[in-house]
Amino acid sequence: MRWLRKKRVLLLLLLGFILVLFLNSAWLSLFYPIYYKDEIRYHAGNNDIDPLIVAAIIKVETNYKPGAESKKGALGIMQIMPDTAKWVIDKAKLEDVALDRVKDESGTNIRIGTWYLKSLSNQFDGNMVAVIAAYNAGPTNVKNWIKSGRWDGRLETTKNIPFGETRHYVQRVSHYYEQYSNIYENL
Known part of the structure; x- marks a missing residue:
């Protein structure tokens, strides 16, 4: 009987240790790392954008891999289309x-x-769910969906987004944003 009691105590201690590890945000940051923190913090701050939104978009777009280029021609870690980049530069x-x-x-x-x-945020009155959708599908599409009543711009109704890719994109960015928000108190 004593050995059984010792095993129970050891098992409880082990479970408690594992629980502490997984509840500790420093440990969780190993599973959800953020790279380019200084650049994200600086440029997000200059544009009044939550840096964790930027980090979540980068995570979904390229998983922080520099020099990426998509089949459609989107460039860099945030996968910016060349025409969009030219427009922003201008x-x-x-x-x-x-x-x-x-x-x-x-x-x-x-x-x-x-x-x-920031430009998208201004167009969508700060509705970050609509901003995320517009970052993927383009602002004209998202404005048309909202204007026609097809989608109301809320996370709870992403199932109504007509483009499957954009629907999935919004869900993934939102997921990583939530994870980052739980792990990183401030970026």
């Missing part, structure tokens, strides 16, 4: 930014991506 008057740097320079990519997110 509208934001980023005279020190060249289009050929967007793909390989993560800081430049984050700078353009966060400015674009």
Whole structure:
């Protein structure tokens, strides 16, 4: 009987240790790391965008892999389309930014991506769910969905987003945002 009691105590201690490990955010950050923290913090701050939204978008777009280029031609860790990058460079008057740097320079990519997110946030009155959808599907599509009543711009109704890719994208970005919010008190 004594050995059974000792095993129970050891099992409870082991379970308690495992529980503490998984409830500790420092441990969880190993499963949900954020890279380019300084660049994300700086450019998100300059554009009044939650840095954890930026991190979640980067996680979904490229998993922080620099120099990425999609089959459709989206560039860099935030997967910015060249026409969008040109538009941002022009509208934001980023005279020190060249289009050929967007793909390989993560800081430049984050700078353009966060400015674009701020522009989308202005268009959608700060509705970050609609902003995330527009980042993927384009603002015109999202405005049309909302105007027609097809989608109301809420996370709870993402099933109504007509594009499956965008529906899945919004859900994934929201998932990573939630995880990052639980792990990182501030970025």
